[in-house]
Amino acid sequence: MSGPFITRRRFLVLAGGTAGAAAGGGLLLASRDDPPSIVTAGSPRVAAVEQRRRRQGAAITDVAFAAAPLTASTAAGRQTWAYGDTVPGREIRMRAGSVLRAAFTNDLPEPTTVHWHGIALRNDMDGVPGVTQPPVAPGERFDYEFTAPDPGTYFFHPHVGPQLDRGLYAPLIVEDPNEPGDYDRELVLVLDDWLAGADPDTVLAELRDSGMGGMDMGSDDTGMDMGDGGMDMGPSGLGMDVGDVDYPTYVINGRPPEDPFTFEASRGERIRLRIINAGSDRPFRFAVGGHRLTVTHSDGFSIEPVTGDAVLLGMGERYDAVITLAVDGAIPVVALPEGGTSGGLAVIRTATGTAPTPDVRPAELEGRLLTLADLRATEGVTLPPRTPDRTLDFRLAGDMDSYRWTLNGRPFHESQLRNADHQLREGDRVRLRFENRSPMFHPMHLHGHTFQVQHQDGPGARKDTAIVRPMETVTADFEADNPGQWALHCHNIYHAEAGMMTVLSYVR
Ligand SMILES: [Cu+2]
Known part of the structure; x- marks a missing residue:
């Protein structure tokens, strides 16, 4: 439990004083030696802002879930940890302005928290151990409760160590009651670099042990000139070294390319894709074979629609894109880790026909790649x-x-x-x-x-x-x-x- 997110000393202080504390307890970091001017998670100001955010009679979405070892082997093979009995965990869907009440139980052998990635929520529900709450001990429960003010595509995951890399994640979709919704159906796609049962704590320990050849990267004391004059940044500008971990496979909605997640649809349907990169270490180039993507939202917020062949997603990023299914058959949906040769695969099926093979590489992957520079928020x-x-x-x-x-x-x-x-x-x-x-x-x-x-x-x-x-x-x-x-x-x-x-x- 020690590490950059929480030091051992603070962990002990928090776990000792507040075990079993429920939502809104006003508990954190209010130790005597804190400068009084800091607005802590437990500050009355945090509760007051939530009060202002919450509308009279706001709808409440109640959910209950646990983080637990997954005993059944997943589609991608090997045992892992999960929210509930699937990877990804069950999606939570609610309306903007409504309240989520999530009764969370930790059935893992180590402490954890839930972070609601991207949501502008009250600080004491943000799930950062030692900063906004004590970690939830094994066997304990924590009730998260907050207003979700903004519509969009979000997800939730632990904020303790590298637990995210075990498959602890699930989509959180906040619907916009005011959106016209110019599409027929939605398809949520969660992309992940998959350790296939390997232990991410061991991976991290190995990274720490091995370092990378004693090279200082851009720190002040080396005097190294890291100007980009001679550096090969690769086709997307991410550099030649995009990740630190050597993953055996990549999954979309928890399934490997050999046994892909399949979505049944009809030709002519307009599909809103909600694409989430839940990976811990790898950026993905995402494309749908035979189709261009019209990207409409980034990290939940609307952008001026822009059309391209593929879109680049860093870890933690989400993009929404609309496609109109124009092909009869099995359409490959591919998430290729940038610079990699094998990637994640899902299938949209509009008719019978041969399924794409795991190594399918739609031409769109090499077409116009949408990146941050192409995006402008709507007015x-x-x-x-x-x-x-x-x-x-x-x-x-x-x-x-x-x-x-x-x-x-x-x-x-x-x-x-x-x-x-x-x-x-x-x-x-x-x-x-x-x-x-x-x-x-x-x-x-x-x-x-x-x-x-x-x-x-x-x-x-x-x-x-x-x-x-x-x-x-x-x-x-x-x-x-x-x-x-x-x-x-x-x-x-x-x-x-x-x-x-x-x-x-x-x-x-
Ligand atoms: Cu980094």
């Missing part, structure tokens, strides 16, 4: 222009000798919480500037907010997870309207565990 979700009140700069780097990934030269440490290293005030317009000085890309994820990427020529997509390519600087603005303590980290789970995480602290 309705574009932040009004405003000069930032403060800018938070983050230098992304890695010390590969010890497999240590850093923000501003330091791996995450709990003192950053106590000191409130990155402060903001409610009502601020905040600018984030991510300067990647490493040769690997990092999908940077902010909890509790949706920022707006800023391009040279104006505002881009609203997102909570944005790919920062090697040697690139990405700028993104957000409204500080959700008080509390919010994790900001790389969504490569191994990078986050190796230190590439920090916390943005609301202060009074």
Whole structure:
């Protein structure tokens, strides 16, 4: 349980004092030595903002689920951990503005939490152990309850160690009651790099042991010039080294390419795809054979529709795209890990016919690839222009000798919480500037907010997870309207565990 997300000492403090605490208990980080100005998860201000968010008579969606070892072997083979008895876990579907009440039980042999990825929820329900709640001990229950204010495609997963890489994830779909819905049906597709039963804690330990040949990647003290002049960034600009883990296979909706998830449909139907990259280490190039994708939403928020052949998803990113089924037969849906040769496969079947083989490579994979630079938020979700009140700069780097990934030269440490290293005030317009000085890309994820990427020529997509390519600087603005303590980290789970995480602290 020690590690960048929670230190051993804080874990003991929290677990000792608050075992069995239920939702909204006002419990956290209110130790005597905290500076009084920090707005903690347990602060009355967090509850007050939730009160304001919650509408009179708001609908309540009640769910109950457990995280547990999966004894039946999954389609992808080998034992793993899961939410319920399937990978992915059962989807939760609700309406924007309604309340989710989730009775969660931890039947795993180690502590865990549930993080509701991308939702602008109340801080004490965000599921970051040692920051917003104590970890849920084995055998214990935690009741999550929060308003989900914004429609969109989300998912939920643990925020403890590399547990996500065991298959603990499920879609969370927040429907928009005001959306015309110009499609016939929906298809939710969860992409994952699959360890097939291997233990991600062992993987992380191996990464730490092996390092990467004693190379410093972009840290200040090396004096190395990491200018991109001579660097081959690959076709998507993610660099030649896109992941740290050697996965045996890739799954879509929990199923391997040899036994693919299959969706029955009819030719002529318009299908809204909700694509979620739940992978821990790999970005995917996603395409549907014989079809172009019209991408309509990024990380839940609407964008000006843009059509391409494939779309790139970093870990933690979600895209919605519409396709009109134009083929009779078995249509391959492919998620190829960037730079890889084998990938995930699902099938949309509109007629009988030969199923695609696991190695099918639709030409669309090599067609026009949509990336962050192609996306612009619709007017309705574009932040009004405003000069930032403060800018938070983050230098992304890695010390590969010890497999240590850093923000501003330091791996995450709990003192950053106590000191409130990155402060903001409610009502601020905040600018984030991510300067990647490493040769690997990092999908940077902010909890509790949706920022707006800023391009040279104006505002881009609203997102909570944005790919920062090697040697690139990405700028993104957000409204500080959700008080509390919010994790900001790389969504490569191994990078986050190796230190590439920090916390943005609301202060009074
Ligand atoms: Cu990273």
